[in-house]
Amino acid sequence: MTDVNLPLHPLLAARWSPAVFDPSHVATTEQVAVMLEAARWAPSAGTSQPWAFLVGLRGDPVHQRLVAHLARSSAAWAPAASILVANLAHRFVEGTDWDYSEFALYDLGQAVAHMTFQAQALGLSVRQFRAFDRAGVEAEFAVPAHWQVTTMAAFGVSPAGAAPGDDPARPVPQRHRRAPEEISWPSRPQSAPHAGETP
Template sequence: MSRETEFPIHPQFTERWSPRALTGEAIELPTLLSFFEAARWAPSASNVQPWRFVYGLKGTPGFEAIFASLVDFNKGWAKNASALVAVISAETWLPHGTTEPLAFATHAFDTGAAWASLALQAHHAGWVSHAMGGFDAAVLRQGLAVPAGFHLNCVVAIGKQGDKAMLAEALQAREAPSPRKPLSEIVAEGRFSF
């Protein structure tokens, strides 16, 4: 499938997509850490940087703890990931010069920017990433010992792209870059008019 843009943009945005067919190939730790390094430099309101990442490499207890939280549908393909990453955000922040934490309204927004940076860096390095909302937050929180005050946003599978034939038949047809809504459905001038 060809991904057509309405206006010229850098190809990194249309070439990156979220495959499910993964080879299970091991990822070297410096490579994985470079993805987190890209996320570290994402924009952040008041430079709070609320994002936190907990990862597990395939074959480790960390991987198993994250994997155990996935819904069965995601377990079916994410078992072949090289690494699983829990994307977490701090719900409060400590304003400069204060001692009382305040609710941080944009914690998930900022963390989404960090996740996007991670995904683009992974793509640039020849790896793929696939974010999942299908997980049990209580299981993930317990498995990773995430304290209260931190929001569990998603789980990301990272790996090398494999042949779609390794997927269940129903998923093989979906193993292609997806289109996007036209700009007219997501952008308006002056007032909300969708």
């Protein structure tokens, strides 16, 4: 369990990004369908739904073609993931007729968050990552110019005994979080209100 300050929902409190996946675990197409359904029902600006996903299950051709474009760092752990997903957002291209939303990347992130927690509810863990060749994936799958490959996500189960922050490539865990008062503006929970301010 992650060291959280307040009683988060158990799915949020238990989430962490494994850097080791069990290469014997097999995900199902039903799990993938539910994860995509979770993404489908994410909110988006004007219901623009500016997202799409390239989905591979380990052993299938899409998974293999995604693995071919991993960077050296992610190639050390991501091929063992049961599911690899490349996350795509719409992008503006002059002259295309699609209804571009400047919030496309924001909305995609939210859809991936939905997918992440749905996967977690199904017993899968997720590590999102950027260490891969985005242009290579776009070329590999002939992604149309008005779509951009942004990030990938690896889904699977971590080996028994694995703990949050465990990462063979990073002996020092990288799960530090900024303090609550740093991310809530104006920051005043621990200080007396200034004259004239509403407490």
